[in-house]
Amino acid sequence: MTITQGGPHSTVDQTSAKRGMNLTLRIWRQSNPSVKGKMVTYKVSDISPDMSFLEMLDVLNEQLIMQGDDPVAFDHDCREGICGMCGVMINGQAHGPQQTTTCQLHMRSFKDGDSIDIEPWRASPFPVIKDLAVDRRAFDRIIQAGGYISVPTGTAPEAHSTPVPKKDSDAAFDAATCIGCGACVAACPNASSMLFTAAKVTHLGLMPQGQPERDDRVVNMVHQQDLEGFGGCTNIGECSASCPKGISMETISRLNHDLLGALRAGARPKS
Amino acid sequence: MAKTNSVFKKVVMAVSGIIMLLFLIAHMIGNLHVFQGAESFNDYSEWLRSFGEPALPPRTLLTVIEIVLVVSVLAHMWAAIALWRQAKRARPERYVTKKSVVQTYASRTMRWGGVIIGLFIVYHLLDLTFGAANPAGTDATPYDRLVASFQNPIATTVYVVALVLLGMHLRHGIWSATQTLGQSNRRRERTVNAFAVAFATLLIAGYLVVPAAVVLGLVD
Numbered sequence: 001m002t003i004t005q006g007g008p009h010s011t012v013d014q015t016s017a018k019r020g021m022n023l024t025l026r027i028w029r030q031s032n033p034s035v036k037g038k039m040v041t042y043k044v045s046d047i048s049p050d051m052s053f054l055e056m057l058d059v060l061n062e063q064l065i066m067q068g069d070d071p072v073a074f075d076h077d078c079r080e081g082i083c084g085m086c087g088v089m090i091n092g093q094a095h096g097p098q099q100t101t102t103c104q105l106h107m108r109s110f111k112d113g114d115s116i117d118i119e120p121w122r123a124s125p126f127p128v129i130k131d132l133a134v135d136r137r138a139f140d141r142i143i144q145a146g147g148y149i150s151v152p153t154g155t156a157p158e159a160h161s162t163p164v165p166k167k168d169s170d171a172a173f174d175a176a177t178c179i180g181c182g183a184c185v186a187a188c189p190n191a192s193s194m195l196f197t198a199a200k201v202t203h204l205g206l207m208p209q210g211q212p213e214r215d216d217r218v219v220n221m222v223h224q225q226d227l228e229g230f231g232g233c234t235n236i237g238e239c240s241a242s243c244p245k246g247i248s249m250e251t252i253s254r255l256n257h258d259l260l261g262a263l264r265a266g267a268r269p270k271s
Numbered sequence: 272m273a274k275t276n277s278v279f280k281k282v283v284m285a286v287s288g289i290i291m292l293l294f295l296i297a298h299m300i301g302n303l304h305v306f307q308g309a310e311s312f313n314d315y316s317e318w319l320r321s322f323g324e325p326a327l328p329p330r331t332l333l334t335v336i337e338i339v340l341v342v343s344v345l346a347h348m349w350a351a352i353a354l355w356r357q358a359k360r361a362r363p364e365r366y367v368t369k370k371s372v373v374q375t376y377a378s379r380t381m382r383w384g385g386v387i388i389g390l391f392i393v394y395h396l397l398d399l400t401f402g403a404a405n406p407a408g409t410d411a412t413p414y415d416r417l418v419a420s421f422q423n424p425i426a427t428t429v430y431v432v433a434l435v436l437l438g439m440h441l442r443h444g445i446w447s448a449t450q451t452l453g454q455s456n457r458r459r460e461r462t463v464n465a466f467a468v469a470f471a472t473l474l475i476a477g478y479l480v481v482p483a484a485v486v487l488g489l490v491d
Contacts, residue, residue: 028367039367092370117368124361189374190354191361192277222278231361232277232354234381235447241372249450250457257453259278 020046021112025060027072028119030128037128039117049108053096054079054086056107057118074132079103081244084179087186088132089119094183094242101181101244121186125193125228138228139180139196145224145270146217147200149209168206175202177245184239184247190231195239197221198251205258215262216270222259223269277357278451284350285448287343292441294340299477305490309414316413348389355382377439378447384436391433398426421485430482438475442467 022045030037044060051059054076061071077085081104090096096105110116120128125138164172178199185193201218204210210217233252240249304315322332371379394404398420402409407419420426445467449455455463484490 026367089366089368092366092368093372119366119368122362122364122366124363187372189371189379190358192358222276226277229361230277231358232280234281234354234378235443235450236378237373238371248457249460250455253450253453253455255453256278256281256451260282260453263279 020048021107021110021114023047023056023110023113024115026115026117027131028128029072029131030120031070032130033127037131039119047107049106049110051107052079052103053090053105053107054103072132073130075134076103082179084181087121087181087183089117089121089186091117094121094187095181095244099242099244099246101179104244121182123182123185123191123230125191125230126182126185134182136180136182138225138230139182139193141228142193142197142221142224143200146213146220147204149204149207149213151209162208164208172203172206175199175206175247175251178203178243178247179245181244183242183244185230187238187242188231188233189236189238190234192233192239193225193228193230194233194252194255195243195247195249197225198255199247201255201258202251205254214258215265215267218255218258219262219267220269222255277354280350280353280357281447281451283346284354285451287347287350288444288448290339290343291347292445294336295437295441295474299474302478302481305414305417305481306484309412312414312417313412344389344392347385351382351385375443377443380436380439381443384440388433388437388440391429391436394429395433417481418485418491421482427482427486431479434475434478438471441471441474445470 022043025042025044026039027042028037029040042060042064044056044063047056047059054074057072057074064071074088075085077083079086081101084101086102087095088102090102090105095102097109098105118132120126120132121134121136126134126136129135176199178196180196182196184195185191188194201221204217205214235249235252237249240247301315301319304312319333320330397404399405399413399416402411402416405411405416405420406423407415411419421430446455446464449459449463481490
């Protein structure tokens with residue numbers, strides 16, 4: 001059978017073209033950290049529901065570049081939902097209406113004619129670099145304060161030399177899926193980084209390799225997150241509900257438990 | 272160190288909250304003496320004042336309770352204000368659009384609800400403890416003051432609103448304290464939340480039966 005133009009397939013093409021969405025975007029524009037930003041309205045048309053949210057922003061940026069305007073700055077890297085680089089507030093929700101990363105959010109979550117507000121993560125420890133890109137090095141400094149284990153590096157150790165109970169390894173792995181995107185801070189009414197820190201404390205605290213530094217780790221990491229200027233946790237749960245990896249509130253309870261034990265045992269922050 | 276540790280602030284909040292919660296249980300049970308009649312209620316009030324006499328000076332028990340409660344209230348307020356300010360500093364620029372996903376109404380109203388409950392406690396003491404703001408006056412017996420207060424529709428409405436706010440405060444507070452003290456986990460989460468709702472509801476119901484009985488004329 002030969003497929004000819006004007007045959008049944010062209011009708012399919014027409015309907016799929018018709019499925020393209022027209023959207024109104026209100027995006028936070030701020031040219032550098034020292035100036036005041038504002039929401040700017042843009043229109044994009046013919047957006048495929050199969051596009052990811054970032055691809056939709058790419059379309060907008062191509063449009064802006066063609067017009068000679070400054071494209072919207074936003075962070076992104078792997079676009080596979082595993083690097084933690086992307087992340088914006090979409091209609092008031094971190095990473096938008098689905099519990100996933102912004103790159104894995106698809107335009108099928110929106111309807112033709114929708115208006116979408118796009119803002120950067122808002123927290124004083126995450127200053128805006130430009131538009132939607134924020135500086136998240138505060139997270140790196142929390143990690144540097146204790147989110148590691150001190151072991152000699154070299155060839156990988158024999159896997160059977162340190163047995164780990166299945167239950168613990170599963171729970172540790174669940175916490176280790178944190179990609180440090182910052183959605184927890186963005187979604188928290190207090191702008192607290194507790195879920196991030198708790199995920200790291202839980203991950204390492206459940207492993208045998210994490211035991212020697214367990215007390216110092218929790219004390220120093222909590223101290224660092226306070227120094228960075230994050231808010232305090234009031235156990236609201238917005239963080240966990242917005243986390244693309246679904247890190248549970250249990251990790252926060254575990255952090256608190258470890259911290260109280262460590263303080264009782266005399267552990268004090270380094271600086 | 273303790274000054275900057277946000278978890279320490281939460282622990283102060285949780286422990287002082289638990290102390291006040293224990294008092295609320297005792298207070299609610301004490302209130303139920305009203306159903307045994309005026310004499311029983313006034314005797315209970317007198318017993319609290321003369322507890323341990325003559326071995327102990329008058330008002331020993333009450334004074335101890337009062338000191339513990341005042342310290343708890345101040346500690347609770349200090350922690351709340353410190354965390355409130357920390358949260359404000361952490362997000363100076365608010366979102367243009369922000370949507371809550373799972374936040375309960377109870378947790379949203381913790382801060383302003385707490386302020387309202389604090390103001391209510393001041394009025395409540397002036398009304399029923401000191402009698403200065405009570406229609407029956409300072410010389411009336413505790414029972415007469417209670418009846419006089421709840422026969423006033425405005426006083427009763429204020430009481431009901433404050434107690435419902437208190438119930439919501441407890442609903443989030445019990446869950447939050449369990450988390451803060453590191454006693455929650457994924458398995459217990461549902462149970463802790465269900466307990467918080469059931470406990471808050473029962474306790475507040477225990478308080479509200481008293482004005483309900485006065486309004487319905489069962490107690491006069």
